[in-house]
Amino acid sequence: MIIALSGGVGGAKLALGLSRIMPPENLLVVVNTGDDFEHLGLSISPDIDTVTYTLAGLANRELGWGRHDETWSFMATLEALGGETWFRLGDHDVALHVERTRRLKAGESLSAVTADFCRRLGVGPLVLPMTDDPVRTRLLTEHGWLDFQEYFVHRRCEPVVSELQFQGAGAARPHPDFIAALADEALEAVVICPSNPFISVEPILAIPGVREAMMACKAPIIAVSPIIAGRAVKGPTAKMMTELGLDPSAGTVAHRYAELLDGYVIDHADMSEVVSIDARVTLAQTLMTTIEDREALARIVVEAAATLRRRELRGLRHRGQR
């Protein structure tokens, strides 16, 4: 069994790669829900949906969100009626939000609804929200505190970020299946996907008990850098690092996860970078353009984990804390 921690697009790509080189039902994708929000009265979970659509083969690769077979009548009429149109919702997509909202209001958990949707859409891996409790990422900017989607979509990541907050994280409970999987003897690796550390991975780590369970986990923890040659493949990771006074580099990301990491996969472009962390570094092509790229990177991650497990058997574990 492998656990993958994921945000949206980048994480979903590697999760898809993993799902294609292993029995998909042995893959548990734990997804950030800090991006979730209520919009037009609908409960929207952008990262869960990106992961679900990607694993179902429904993702729109051009847009980087939504479905590839989408139609846009809903949006056209919403605009004609004077509704808010900054968050684009396709006709297929909105059905998922309406039905999820209905089921959540009827008392089902986000994880139960997600699992059922995944089953119906033919998704093999288990897609698990990091928590069933509400966590909302907020960002302090020159315009004050902004809700995540207000910053991310409405303002196109243009405001300068000086601080992040994961509202509700302190009171949230990690999903019990996540914690149980971390303690499972059969666990082969925990993969921190190449997602934005600040807004995709750290909300997961901010939930009480997650960091401790990861530290106690016997399987190797391997992150894949979302930064290649100082730039993010997509999204505001590098911009945000600069704004937070950090060097936009693969090394900076490693340091965010430092004590958790046994292995770290960086791009060949970053081979000259000094990654002064106590983890085994693997070079790879981390840019995932084709499906073959996704599978190849997934294989490298799985092999790095196998190597780390062998080293562990020889008493060469890196994570000194455990």
Added chain:
Amino acid sequence: MIIALSGGVGGAKLALGLSRIMPPENLLVVVNTGDDFEHLGLSISPDIDTVTYTLAGLANRELGWGRHDETWSFMATLEALGGETWFRLGDHDVALHVERTRRLKAGESLSAVTADFCRRLGVGPLVLPMTDDPVRTRLLTEHGWLDFQEYFVHRRCEPVVSELQFQGAGAARPHPDFIAALADEALEAVVICPSNPFISVEPILAIPGVREAMMACKAPIIAVSPIIAGRAVKGPTAKMMTELGLDPSAGTVAHRYAELLDGYVIDHADMSEVVSIDARVTLAQTLMTTIEDREALARIVVEAAATLRRRELRGLRHRGQR
């Protein structure tokens, strides 16, 4: 100024005819909201939407509901996700329900939202819900009491109806603009459109104050029969009459409205029928297939009203009660 009382399809057709033979802004269409319901968490007002779409030139004439330019991605995905699909919602249509639901939850009235949607969709006449308070038509059948849409759409009007109930009507307040228009000196006619009396018109008449305001209204009240030669053009009107122990005829409809009527328009096919009511009967082609049919019937109704106003001036009013 003319007031038209309307349910869905049949009423909307005549309202459209009226709007094309008079300054549309002088037409007030008061619409039944007893069909309204909450479905998938959305507030749906089927009669208001049929009237709005018809007057906006957006109605789907083949289906008899929804929009002619509709797409169906929402429904396809709702079905794929295991959602309830017995009430068909097109992609354009669902945007209206989502935005209306959002605005109602934000505290706006149904009438304010409807007026704004109509303005944005280029509807000339004022479309007014009979009330901003919730009224829900329910039907007693061999399966017990059924909600209206459960009976009408889900069970395709198949259950045998023995009783009707307009839940909430007793506590509802008629829309003040409706009551004010009935008392307006400039009012030329009140037209009871050829809608189902039991489920479209009587919910309007059931709201405290409406019947009294209509009785006190100085303009002639003219109904158009929804029954032609013992059959309804569309919907369960005739079937329901039989089930309620009534003769399915234009005469039966007239008797439902009896004390309110000054004029009654029936089809040529019913000319031999004895309509023993105290109202002036006009023969017309009441089947509205083309747009010309709608306009022609509207003209006949308006002319019948003019005749009744002239008779009133000569002291020949029919409604003895006033």
